[in-house]
Amino acid sequence: MLQMDEVQKIYRTDLVQTYALRSLSLRVAEGEFVAVTGPSGSGKTTFLNIAGLLETFDGGRYQLDGEDVSRLSDTARSRLRNIKIGFIFQSFNLIPDLDVYDNVDVPLRYRGMDGGERRRRILAALERVGLASRLRHLPSQLSGGQQQRVAIARALAGSPRILFADEPTGNLDSLMAREVMGMLEEINAQGTTIVMVTHDAELARRVHRNIHIMDGQVSDLRQPLAA
């Protein structure tokens, strides 16, 4: 599903160049649920941004779902993001002045779906996360856990092939965090590949595989941590 070979990312200023990723190579198979761990500044988020086609990279090769995305145009990367990728962010990143329904609608609009199909998908996704009764609520009227569930519904509505989650429980209390994690496991069980960046050892233990990143490189490929 995801294959990176020798991927490099360098941030340059006039005086310094910083290697965010140094020859990072990894593979994520279809249907896997992978946790990406590592200390702050290790390059986890840069990896996730590149994997999610939000950032370009300077060297190496990246194949997503069998397609080489190394030299795609900005527009082509946007289209791929829209069709194949779902994102879940730590701070939810809902659009504050759109209600729940319209927030979930956003990626579907960019895919050019007709109204009926969009409505069907939005309602199904919100049903799945248990928020079908909150269609016209604004994000500010929801709890953190509910907002993250809306974000999950938004990611799911487009039926993505792969889901990237960046500290999805980082802003939630432990109860909500467990609930969201359970939801992600359920989504993965239904066939969606998930790559999750996390600091949370407990969450990392619950997934199929951990990828540890240190200094912009994969330092260890391990099975889930033993409890």
Add this chain to the structure above:
Amino acid sequence: MIGYYFRLGFHQLRRAPVLTLLIVLTLAVGVAASMSTLTVLYVMSGDPIPQKSERLLTPQINNYPVDGGPQDGNLPTLLSWTDVRNLREDGRGQRRSGLYGISGILYPERDGLKNFFVDGVAVDADFFAMMDAPFREGRGWSAAEDSAEARVAVLGTQLARKLFGEGPAVGQEVRVDEQRYRVVGVLDRFSPVPKFYRLDGSSRAGAGEDELFIPLSTAIAIEKDVDGTVSCFQQTGPGFQGRLASECVWLRYWVELGSASERSDYEAYLQAYVAEQKTQGRLPRADARAIARDVREWLVEVGVVDDDVRLQFWLAFGFLFVCLVNTVGLLLAKFTARAADVGVRRALGATRGQIFLQYLSEAAALGLAGSVVGIAGVFGLLRLLASQSPDLEAYAQMDAVMLVTTVLVSVLAAILAGLLPTWRATRVLPAVQLKTQ
């Protein structure tokens, strides 16, 4: 998708309401200033009788004396009675009418109505058909009544209402100065703008309806004095008869041709007329000539749109430009504050083009809101202009075309002002924005 972008655009108007209000007001002020002057220019330079403006000609004849009058080659904008009489008698063209401005005191017979001053024009019978003047009641007078110097009159709508209320005016009599006229017709809002048939270059003269029309032959017979410009460049005999016999210019003359292609024949006729008059000892200048202008050429000749108006127009559009520059700054502030929104949308698959269209649609929505306020401003400014002089009142009128143009200008201006801020919005790096959330 554009519908979705506009929905988002209108939705965003409510967000940051102070900034939105500032943008809308800035646009509205610029639009109001520019569109009010454009409206005046548009009305001034409009074709008041488009269906036949190419077939309606007014001649100009150089009858200046050798040592008097302008020496710049320009022709008088008015004609002498001698020329008008001759042209009428020659009978060229499908229809024809001489005319001059008249006025007088009207003595109403209706109870409670005091004597008042009326403005009017002395014309020939053909005038009404020639100008496509609509009748609410009755008709114009006949050629026979012209010949008979009949005491008949056609009234403007307002005057007829004032004198006779909603009752019939035809058949009634009106007394103006010492003459009584039998009303044969009432016009139905006949007020071409500009009032081209009377323009003589001495003023913009365009306000309102003429109230009273009487036969030119009658006006001449009763020696009705002219209310308008009279230019004489040499000594004349005494009184009205002296003026009739002189080379003073004070009348207009209009001829309607069957088709615009007959114009060259008519111009040839005018040249022959000048040559013939020279043989009779008139038109003494060596370069004496006659030309004919159609309605649009005539409006240019008499300078309906003068340099002042043009200057005001350019100043107003300069002001709109200044407003646009300010709008660019305000939009930059508004859109920059929404970088996170762009970041999220880009992450969810929006292309730069889609973000560009969305934000440009929002700018257009602001332009639409600006046009609503701007239109109110245009009406206010036009009312202000109209109150400055009766001449301007006729031009300070907004029609559907200008209303639509105002909306378009406002939206276009907003889109123009939105180009840079929108382009900046598309350059937002989603990864950076998502991280800073």
